[in-house]
Amino acid sequence: MNEQLVTENIGDEIFALAAKLYPICRSITGDGVRETLREISAHIKLETHEVPTGTGVFDWTIPREWNIRDAYIKNERGEKIIDFAHSNLHVMSYSVPVRRFVSLAELQKHIYTLPDQPDLVPYRTSYYAESWGFCMAHRRFESLQDETYEVFIDSSLKDGFLTYGEYLHKGDTKDEFLLSAHVCHPSLANDNCSGMALLTHLAKQMANMRTRYSYRFLFAPGTIGAITWLARNEDKIERIKYGLVISMVGDSGGPTYKRSRRGNAKIDRAVVHVLRHSGLTPTIINFFPYGYDERQYCSPGFNLPVGLLQRSRFGQIPQYHTSADNLDFIRADHLAQSYCMIADTIDLIENDAVYCNTMPKCEPQLGKRGLYAAVGGDKHTSAANMAMLWILNLSDGMNSLLDIAERADLPFRVICSVARQLQQHGLLKCCATEAAESDALYAAQ
Amino acid sequence: MNEQLVTENIGDEIFALAAKLYPICRSITGDGVRETLREISAHIKLETHEVPTGTGVFDWTIPREWNIRDAYIKNERGEKIIDFAHSNLHVMSYSVPVRRFVSLAELQKHIYTLPDQPDLVPYRTSYYAESWGFCMAHRRFESLQDETYEVFIDSSLKDGFLTYGEYLHKGDTKDEFLLSAHVCHPSLANDNCSGMALLTHLAKQMANMRTRYSYRFLFAPGTIGAITWLARNEDKIERIKYGLVISMVGDSGGPTYKRSRRGNAKIDRAVVHVLRHSGLTPTIINFFPYGYDERQYCSPGFNLPVGLLQRSRFGQIPQYHTSADNLDFIRADHLAQSYCMIADTIDLIENDAVYCNTMPKCEPQLGKRGLYAAVGGDKHTSAANMAMLWILNLSDGMNSLLDIAERADLPFRVICSVARQLQQHGLLKCCATEAAESDALYAAQ
Amino acid sequence: MNEQLVTENIGDEIFALAAKLYPICRSITGDGVRETLREISAHIKLETHEVPTGTGVFDWTIPREWNIRDAYIKNERGEKIIDFAHSNLHVMSYSVPVRRFVSLAELQKHIYTLPDQPDLVPYRTSYYAESWGFCMAHRRFESLQDETYEVFIDSSLKDGFLTYGEYLHKGDTKDEFLLSAHVCHPSLANDNCSGMALLTHLAKQMANMRTRYSYRFLFAPGTIGAITWLARNEDKIERIKYGLVISMVGDSGGPTYKRSRRGNAKIDRAVVHVLRHSGLTPTIINFFPYGYDERQYCSPGFNLPVGLLQRSRFGQIPQYHTSADNLDFIRADHLAQSYCMIADTIDLIENDAVYCNTMPKCEPQLGKRGLYAAVGGDKHTSAANMAMLWILNLSDGMNSLLDIAERADLPFRVICSVARQLQQHGLLKCCATEAAESDALYAAQ
DSSP states (O other): OOTTTOOTTHHHHHHHHHHHHTTSOOOSSSHHHHHHHHHHHTTSOOEEEEEETTOEETTEEOOOEEEEEEEEEEOTTSOEEEETTTOGGGBOBTBOOEEEEEEHHHHHTTEEOOTTSTTOOBOOBOSSSOBOOEEOOHHHHHTOOSSEEEEEEEEEEESOEEEEEEEEEOOSBSOEEEEEEEOOOSSOIIIIIHHHHHHHHHHHHHTTOOOSSEEEEEEEOTTHHHHHHHHHTGGGGGGEEEEEEEOOOSSSSOOEEEOOTTSSOHHHHHHHHHHHTSSSOOEEEOOOSOSSTHHHHTSTTTOOOEEEEESSOTTSSTTTTBTTSSTTTOOHHHHHHHHHHHHHHHHHHHHOOEEEESOOSSOOOSGGGTOSOSSBOOSOOOHHHHHHHHHHHHTEEEEEHHHHHHHHTOOHHHHHHHHHHHHHTTSEEEEEOGGGGSSOBGGGO | OOTTTOOTTHHHHHHHHHHHHTTSOOOSSSHHHHHHHHHHHTTSOOEEEEEETTOEETTEEOOOEEEEEEEEEEOTTOOEEEETTTOGGGBOBTBOOEEEEEEHHHHHTTEEOOTTSTTOOBOOBOSSSOBOOEEOOHHHHHTOOSSEEEEEEEEEEESOEEEEEEEEEOOSBSOEEEEEEEOOOSSOIIIIIHHHHHHHHHHHHHTTOOOSSEEEEEEEOTTHHHHHHHHHTGGGGGGEEEEEEEOOOSSSSOOEEEOOTTSSOHHHHHHHHHHHTSSSOOEEEOOOSOSSTHHHHTSTTTOOOEEEEESSOTTSSTTTTBTTSSTTTOOHHHHHHHHHHHHHHHHHHHHOOEEEESOOSSOOOSGGGTOSOSSBOOSOOOHHHHHHHHHHHHTEEEEEHHHHHHHHTOOHHHHHHHHHHHHHTTSEEEEEOGGGGSSOBGGGO | OOTTTOOTTHHHHHHHHHHHHTTSOOOSSSHHHHHHHHHHHTTSOOEEEEEETTOEETTEEOOOEEEEEEEEEEOTTOOEEEETTTOGGGBOBTBOOEEEEEEHHHHHTTEEOOTTSTTOOBOOBOSSSOBOOEEOOHHHHHTOOSSEEEEEEEEEEESOEEEEEEEEEOOSBSOEEEEEEEOOOOSOIIIIIIHHHHHHHHHHHHTTOOOSSEEEEEEEOTTHHHHHHHHHTGGGGGGEEEEEEEOOOSSSSOOEEEOOTTSSOHHHHHHHHHHHTSSSOOEEEOOOSOSSTHHHHTSTTTOOOEEEEESSOTTSSTTTTBTTSSTTTOOHHHHHHHHHHHHHHHHHHHHOOEEEESOOSSOOOSGGGTOSOSSBOOSOOOHHHHHHHHHHHHTEEEEEHHHHHHHHTOOHHHHHHHHHHHHHTTSEEEEEOGGGGSSOBGGGO
16 A cells, blocks of 8 residues: 555545535536536646637537526426426436426426436436436326426526646656546536545645656546547647546445456556455456547547546446435445555556566575575465565566566565565666656656 | 348248259269259259369369169068168168178178167268168168068269359459358258258349359369369469358257368358357357368368358267258258358458548547437447447457457447448548458459 | 386386385485485486585575484483484474473474374474474474473584486487476475486386487486576576476376476476376466476576476375375375376477378378278267378478377377378378477487
């Protein structure tokens, strides 16, 4: 465990921020995103970008900005049967303004429910087709009388901006590790208040750390936000050597890792290794072109080494995209656990390197250096000694510490600390780090 | 389903032809083969070849031609206990003429039975060692008295010809798809009246189709026929890019596919893909040097990409090479099913190509083209949308539609039709077809 | 089975020699090793080497020579509660001389027992840290009174020599097959009297055989012995094309094969093939850098193709490194079985070669050469015919007999003898042996 990165109450801190972000009504544009980024800015020096409506980003165009103040459905007795003030999920995101009296039959065309989960409110959007709609519990919907309803949505859809934030932690090199969370979902705690809050605290924690790589934290609306960032940063994209999309990291499920399109990029190997030694039962899935913003990062024109880290797999739990994804669904200890997986991955990426055994002919005599038990003959050898033997045996200039950890089936942190010990005894020297192959150092600028 | 290839009553048509071919007494040479090819010629413009006895074909020599008119065994009371007129299986193929009176003990040396299947008559041959023999049901054989028997075989073994037929459907290129069926087995319905009849109707159906590849249909006796064809066509052999040996395609078993010697040639991948999406439970086996004429096509000097498609696997069903392989054993619906597998394979081979995503950076906006559902948030996405996303993601110039179908685990026909849709919207363009790498076009001749 | 190598009573002969070696008190240096090598010399022309104390061998130094005459622990009544004369396991190997009266509490610090196996005496060593100790049954130890004990070890630790023996069977080429057994364990029958005795009789049996490869038999103390040999023979090391460390080959377990560090070297493939066709249930494990002298041979500076062959896997049976590893634990029939595995491996290595089918286009006509049954149609083909068809099909200059045996899943000996038969009929010719690529022949010297 990297003690600079992981503090005792990290889980509580992440939860507290997620709880603050939860009530805000976010969409792919609008003041909800701005307010969210302001909360994040309280922790890190976030750079906020505003991209005007109409701007072309690859095949897409920044849409008009959507904001909403109020919305409800009233029955003939003037009772609000749905009220936006209770939950921002009740209004389909990007609903155009409406004030109208409608029959139940017509209302029905604009109501979204989940018949199989009759007590939950679904999350629905209509970003690119002008429409309006309400979401509600199916049971409540079925109890509605055949009467006239007043529908009211006090929203606006006007030229404005798409807003996103980014924060760059500069390392010794310009090579980057991208960490990306979507900021467009309204009151869904796990998806993705958890991811935004976790990355914020990770960035905060790294602020005073010296790192080999630079770390770019991106807080942007899903799809259009990632596309916008990619379109505006094409010149920097080749710096991205590693990347993770972070979402749904507060529940007790998984962990789940979806590999990058490359399939076995270093980031894939690193996360898979960390998860397999996490004590949990990870699910590793191959890339497929549906999901979160890895869809954009892994499009064929970029093919970046970016995977997706989650706890439960999206779409596969009943709470997904419903009102049940609330603050009861995420917990500080799960957030801390997820945080540690990412911290361990960073630790691995930072410390992986190729070492050379300085005495490659036969084993060096570990005993005379105090590195081996004096009395022999026991049928067992210690894990530390096995780590030493593996490192010495495989450090032929062809294998990195991660290669060795994989082959030895030992945690990277054990391999890494034992390698340091062998290095101190002159038995190992560093041959190459991946950083050596990277762009110019920031220091050289 | 290719509607040009597959007609509603194709199974019945194939069965009808198989039933017509069934009674004919075929062997590796002789009038039975000629009569068989005549029946086939009623449907397609078959080119028939006659190769004289004594002609050298690689390590082999065309044998003398065998014909038979009558044969029986009579007991002392003049009763025919075996009669060739009842079933041509009763005489070992290539039996020399004989008329003799023999004891039961001597007769026994010339009788073949199946003790484990006492009611069935086996199929036996002795092409290259001069001999004579009868085949009969074991139960009948055991009931024979110890008396004197008259054995009579009115056959001839004389200089003549080996006969085979071929039909070439010319496509846009000279690259060929070889479809081969053996024509040497007598009254065995599945092995191989089914294969001959299926290929005949396939060739007939293709006659008016324009195809990228040329299709060569070969109807030749097993082993010596394939060897003869290869020996006489060495100059054309490099045109063969795909090939299938077709036999035993009328029973309800399998399907079974035996890979070519190359193991993962395009034909292997195509058939395996089609069978895996056939709704049946295919058995895929690796090449081994025993079986049908794939033995010759896949000999090391040729190593052609030719596999074997069957329903039940040869040698592994009780009916194999017995009188139980009769017309009751094959059915029109199984024949139609087998036909569709081959038609789907041809469809795949014809339509596979490498496309390039014209907007490879990020996903193109499918919604504005009406290719994506307007309302988002649902946990499911449609199969058609998944096919689109897969095609766009993998169409980087490195993956053909088959590669994509395999990776996406979606049927090729879905991938192919969705690709066409994307092409119509300008999101995809064709980069390369395999045909592009092929020989000169026929048109250019 | 190679009849030159395998004699009827080979198991008894190996057992007899193992039994002779068993009582000797060996360590990594000293007269026990010399006496052991003398016994071996009664069978083969062993070359014995003496390397002086203080000699540097890579990172190591030849230690002082250890010898022991007597040792015991006496209680106050003068009764020997432990007596070296009963078992040399009672004294920790390399114990310095001691004569002292000690309390039970102090004695306890120098006593090694196995609490989980309370009736067995463990085997312990302290080669490189000056110390003394006794090993005893835990049950006996627990019965000791709290009284004063006399401890006596009449050993010497003086400048002297490290002793090892080697024997080279010269083949047609200088390319070598290394067979190595450790000679440093005292009265442990399986580990490794079995290995020493087996290799001795194998070398004896080969003496009059003409072989393609040269066979080097090495009898050296574990770790330091192998390191010494490697350090003194660096110029010859590249000759080693195959190698096996042999230990624990007399029990009924396994067989177990630990692959070389290369993982799929020819020796690995050969042993795995032999074991899989041995009729037993082999365990094949990947290389890991702990175990016997494969640790040294497979160190990254050498990376020799040397595996480890055992019956039970070291460290995984209760008898391992205890007094239960006695002559009752090994048996003549297991030794003979292990011997045959090694003999079969040698046979394979000696006879593997790449052949070319002289008639690669289509199958040659086996029938006219009497190599194929005259009557066809049966659903079965013989194993010999399948071997013929496999060899002819795969002998394209790319596959060796071992490649073919693996692909056909037939024993190498069947493939090899059938290949010889095909060669006699002119259907196969030898294209290349591995020897062809090797160093100059011995004959040319």
